[in-house]
Amino acid sequence: MMQQSTLNCRGRLLDLSAPVVMGILNVTPDSFFDGGRHEDPDHAFRQAEKMIREGARIIDVGGASSRPGADTVPEEEELRRVVPLVSQLAAAFPEIVVSVDTWRASVAREAAAAGAGILNDISAGCMDDNLYPEVAKSGLPYVLMHMQGTPATMQQAPVYDDVVTEVLDFFIAETGRLRTLGVTDIVLDPGFGFGKTVEHNYRLLNHLSLFSSVTGLPVLAGLSRKSMICKVLKVNPAQALNGTTALHMVALQQGAKILRVHDVKEAVEVIRLWEAVEAGKTCS
Numbered sequence: 001m002m003q004q005s006t007l008n009c010r011g012r013l014l015d016l017s018a019p020v021v022m023g024i025l026n027v028t029p030d031s032f033f034d035g036g037r038h039e040d041p042d043h044a045f046r047q048a049e050k051m052i053r054e055g056a057r058i059i060d061v062g063g064a065s066s067r068p069g070a071d072t073v074p075e076e077e078e079l080r081r082v083v084p085l086v087s088q089l090a091a092a093f094p095e096i097v098v099s100v101d102t103w104r105a106s107v108a109r110e111a112a113a114a115g116a117g118i119l120n121d122i123s124a125g126c127m128d129d130n131l132y133p134e135v136a137k138s139g140l141p142y143v144l145m146h147m148q149g150t151p152a153t154m155q156q157a158p159v160y161d162d163v164v165t166e167v168l169d170f171f172i173a174e175t176g177r178l179r180t181l182g183v184t185d186i187v188l189d190p191g192f193g194f195g196k197t198v199e200h201n202y203r204l205l206n207h208l209s210l211f212s213s214v215t216g217l218p219v220l221a222g223l224s225r226k227s228m229i230c231k232v233l234k235v236n237p238a239q240a241l242n243g244t245t246a247l248h249m250v251a252l253q254q255g256a257k258i259l260r261v262h263d264v265k266e267a268v269e270v271i272r273l274w275e276a277v278e279a280g281k282t283c284s
């Protein structure tokens with residue numbers, strides 16, 4: 001199937017013919033890794049500036065952690081953290097796309113009004129019935145992520161008959177619902193670490209290309225410093241950059257088009273090297 005290679009982010013076209021980096025900008029006091037923690041708005045702005053200088057094409061603003069076991073943040077608090085920062089970033093950096101990591105329809109609506117160009121929802125519309133309709137109204141591209149359970153409970157006992165086919169079936173069903181509502185630009189994300197054992201995560205990584213080849217949609221990989229790396233290497237998230245880099249190369253070889261990362265410079269280097277490897281495939 002022909003791959004969709006541009007996202008229309010309110011008139012701004014994001015070219016995905018080559019892979020791009022999405023930099024993580026958490027404005028939460030409780031992110032799973034320090035590298036993404038920027039409660040102070042000025043600090044968050046400077047971190048975004050640094051990630052853009054290093055080559056990020058998307059900045060993903062999140063005001064509520066969704067790591068395993070995270071508490072839910074009240075709506076007003078999430079709005080207060082996210083919306084002013086989205087406006088500030090959209091105004092200061094028109095050349096990049098601001099995405100917003102939220103499952104709340106109200107946050108999606110306010111962020112879209114403030115200049116967000118992508119809606120990134122870890123819940124596939126399951127945590128707020130108004131989210132899908134709001135995505136449709138916004139006209140923005142949507143990141144559809146697979147999760148089993150909720151962030152509070154998802155790592156307790158993940159079970160699948162076949163994780164790869166279950167995630168694929170989920171993508172087919174949900175993209176159908178989204179298209180019926182009028183959502184045209186969809187990015188697929190298998191949701192590494194969201195209700196999956198280490199083995200489930202590596203099966204998904206190894207079969208990542210299936211999702212884009214069956215649907216024709218671009219795939220996002222969120223692997224950065226996650227426990228699937230830490231558990232194999234027996235390291236903590238602060239020590240997991242080298243492991244992240246190694247898995248990013250696998251994701252690119254499996255056709256991933258967006259890498260969601262804490263460490264932009266290193267991820268951009270992996271993309272450059274992957275491109276060199278690709279160029280080496282052409283004969284003589």
Ligand code: PT1
Pocket residue numbers: 032066067068101120121122143145189191192193194220221222223225226227228260
């Ligand atoms: C992700 C993602 C996300 N991850 C998208 N959005 C997080 N689209 C937040 C662990 O196992 O992959 N895709 N927004 C962060 N969530 C986690 C989950 C962090 C698991 C850490 C783990 O360590």
